[in-house]
Amino acid sequence: xxxxxxxxxxxxxxxxxxxxxxxxxxxxxxxxxxxxxxxxxxxxxxxxxxxxxxxxxxxxxxxxxxxxxxxxxxxxxxxxxxxxxxxxxxxxxxxxxxxxxxxxxxxxxxxxxxxxxxxxxxxxxxxxxxxxxxxxxxxxxxxxxxxxxxxxxxxxxxxxxxxxxxxxxxxxxxxxxxxxxxxxxxxxxxxxxxxxxxxxxxxxxxxxxxxxxxxxxxxxxxxxxxxxxxxxxxxxxxxxxxxxxxxxxxxxxxxxxxxxxxxxxxxxxxxxxxxxxxxxxxxxxxxxxxxxxxxxxxxxxxxxxxxxxxxxxxxxxxxxxxxxxxxxxxxxxxxxxxxxxxxxxxxxxxxxxxxxxxxxxxxxxxxxxxxxxxxxxxxxxxxxxxxxxxxxxxxxxxxxxxxxxxxxxxxxxxxxxxxxxxxxxxxxxxxxxxxxxxxxxxxxxxxxx
Numbered sequence: 369x370x371x372x373x374x375x376x377x378x379x380x381x382x383x384x385x386x387x388x389x390x391x392x393x394x395x396x397x398x399x400x401x402x403x404x405x406x407x408x409x410x411x412x413x414x415x416x417x418x419x420x421x422x423x424x425x426x427x428x429x430x431x432x433x434x435x436x437x438x439x440x441x442x443x444x445x446x447x448x449x450x451x452x453x454x455x456x457x458x459x460x461x462x463x464x465x466x467x468x469x470x471x472x473x474x475x476x477x478x479x480x481x482x483x484x485x486x487x488x489x490x491x492x493x494x495x496x497x498x499x500x501x502x503x504x505x506x507x508x509x510x511x512x513x514x515x516x517x518x519x520x521x522x523x524x525x526x527x528x529x530x531x532x533x534x535x536x537x538x539x540x541x542x543x544x545x546x547x548x549x550x551x552x553x554x555x556x557x558x559x560x561x562x563x564x565x566x567x568x569x570x571x572x573x574x575x576x577x578x579x580x581x582x583x584x585x586x587x588x589x590x591x592x593x594x595x596x597x598x599x600x601x602x603x604x605x606x607x608x609x610x611x612x613x614x615x616x617x618x619x620x621x622x623x624x625x626x627x628x629x630x631x632x633x634x635x636x637x638x639x640x641x642x643x644x645x646x647x648x649x650x651x652x653x654x655x656x657x658x659x660x661x662x663x664x665x666x667x668x669x670x671x672x673x674x675x676x677x678x679x680x681x682x683x684x685x686x687x688x689x690x691x692x693x694x695x696x697x698x699x700x701x702x703x704x705x706x707x708x709x710x711x712x713x714x715x716x717x718x719x720x721x722x723x724x725x726x727x728x729x730x731x732x733x734x735x736x737x738x739x740x741x742x743x744x745x746x747x748x749x750x751x752x753x754x755x756x757x758x759x760x761x762x763x764x765x766x767x768x769x770x771x772x773x774x775x776x777x778x779x780x781x782x783x784x785x786x787x788x789x790x791x792x793x794x795x796x797x798x799x800x801x802x803x804x805x806x807x808x809x810x811x812x813x814x815x816x817x
Contacts, residue, residue, distance in 0.1 A: 410434045411749060413474045414466045416487055418449035420598050421501055422478020425528060427452065428742045429476045429499060436472060439463040442597075443576040461578065463487055467494040474749060477501060480600045481607040483584050485510040486811045488525070489517045497524040497749045499742065503612040504762055506585075508770050509802035511763035512789065513811060518759050526745035526755035527762040531617050531706070532624075533733075533741035539714075540695060540704035542728040544625035548713050548721075550697020554682045555622035559614035561671075561687035563602055564643040566664015568594045585805035587657025594665070602665035605655070608773050609667025615685060615769040618693050620762065621704070622683045624732075625695050629761035631677070632768055632786035638673025638685070640776040642666055651777055652796070655803040673772040678786075685772055732756075774800055 413433035415426030418440045426438065426449060435453050439460040440446040450457040466472055467490055475491045477484055477500040488500050504527050505511045518525050531537045544553060570590035573579035579591045586605045589595075594602075601607040608615070623629050644664040653659045668687075675683040692705030702711030717725070733756050736747055741757070748755045767789070774797060775782045783792035791797040805811060 411473045412436050412471050414438060414472045415449065415476045416463045416466060417477055417479030419445040423449050425476045425478050425499060425501060429474060432742060432746050433474060437466050437469065439466050441578040441581045467491055467496065472496060482506045482586055485514050488514060489811060492517050492521040492523040499526045499528065499745050501528040503616040503766050504759065505766055507802050508767045508789065511767055515760055515763050524749045524752065524755065525759050527757040527759060529617055529620050529757045529762060530741040531621055532757045533738060533744055536704050536709040537621050538729045538732060539725065540702060540709050541621060541625040541732060542725045543702060543713060544695040545627055546725065546728060548699065549695055550699040552680050553626055553695055553697045554684065555626055556684045556694040557618040557622050558686055558688050558690055558692055559610050559618050560691055562610045562667050562669045564665055564669050565594065566644055567662045568592050568664055584809040587806060592663060602667050604666050608769060611668060611769045611772050612766065616766055619683065619685060619769050620765040621693055623765040623768065626681050628677060629764060632764055633675035633771065633784055634678050634786065635676040635781060635783055636673065636771045636775040637781040638671060638772060638776050640668035640671030642668050652799050668776060671776060673775060675768050
């Protein structure tokens with residue numbers, strides 16, 4: 369096994385002055401203010417999974433470090449990605465070849481969701497720091513595993529929930545946590561409905577694609593174009609639909625604003641519409657590959673779910689309208705999304721209020737200069753700090769997203785113990801905290817020898 373990397377070179381000597389400048393005007397920070405580094409000082413980067421969003425985060429990291437390799441089981445994706453680097457980015461089909469390279473210090477992971485945890489765990493055990501796209505996990509149990517591996521290896525790990533680096537969301541979270549809206553809050557997350565479609569025809573996979581490897585831990589099924597690449601998220605086998613796609617962003621901010629980043633709800637109840645799922649659907653047998661259902665999109669298209677916490681605070685997740693988050697309490701209400709933050713409590717902020725919130729925002733951002741989500745990761749790799757979107761809080765909020773799906777699929781109120789991270793008195797629900805994994809793609813506690 370590759371030895372764990374030592375503490376790297378000192379962080380930028382100017383960090384203190386940059387930090388002070390960065391928090392002087394919290395509402396107008398720029399994400400483009402990246403630190404300049406000499407070529408010899410740049411981190412060696414490799415990208416795993418470089419189609420769609422994976423190429424975006426890979427190129428972002430490649431612009432801040434030195435991109436030396438990429439891996440994708442679809443050769444077309446890898447060739448298109450590597451073309452930007454003038455022959456200096458080596459192409460692999462097997463990501464493990466990247467993990468074997470001792471020169472690679474950072475990996476980005478932009479694969480479909482069901483591959484995230486296996487690759488991330490193996491990367492950390494190989495001594496790499498990791499930036500992985502959201503949603504990080506396919507199941508609640510995977511979240512437990514990846515948290516344990518971060519603790520074990522002490523790797524720096526940033527999850528791609530970039531709203532945590534956005535000034536609007538940081539301000540909204542600071543206001544919600546300040547008590548200005550009230551003591552017991554409700555957060556409403558509108559994340560948009562999911563698509564329906566199918567049944568779809570099966571076909572032979574493209575010659576450039578290793579379909580069995582793409583399926584990974586999930587049950588073996590014939591190739592279907594609509595299962596693959598960008599539309600994978602509309603299949604329960606590989607993702608959680610809108611609940612884990614946009615939910616990974618907005619439910620995260622809701623957890624953060626309510627101060628619930630270290631815990632979870634105690635009750636979950638909701639209803640939703642799932643296309644192509646029979647009334648007598650057996651989830652456990654389905655995820656084990658023992659039964660088949662119509663070959664079409666099967667994640668929720670419409671939904672309303674309540675997540676109730678022990679202190680009575682609540683997160684409501686719905687398909688619409690108006691993509692964004694409302695925080696409300698007995699003293700006021702605000703709205704935030706990627707375009708605006710609004711509401712009377714925002715308009716009423718005084719200079720003294722803003723200075724006070726500025727300090728809370730600095731604390732939320734863990735003392736780092738807010739210079740963009742990927743740059744936050746690179747800064748933390750250098751000083752070995754914890755990134756703003758750490759795996760521990762992401763696991764908690766994404767568990768809430770998984771719980772939403774399970775409550776709707778099981779069609780009943782569920783009780784959850786956030787300390788034990790298991791259902792209370794419900795063996796059927798507890799059986800769904802994890803899933804059977806197909807060999808040879810099961811998640812291991814250590815990399816191959």
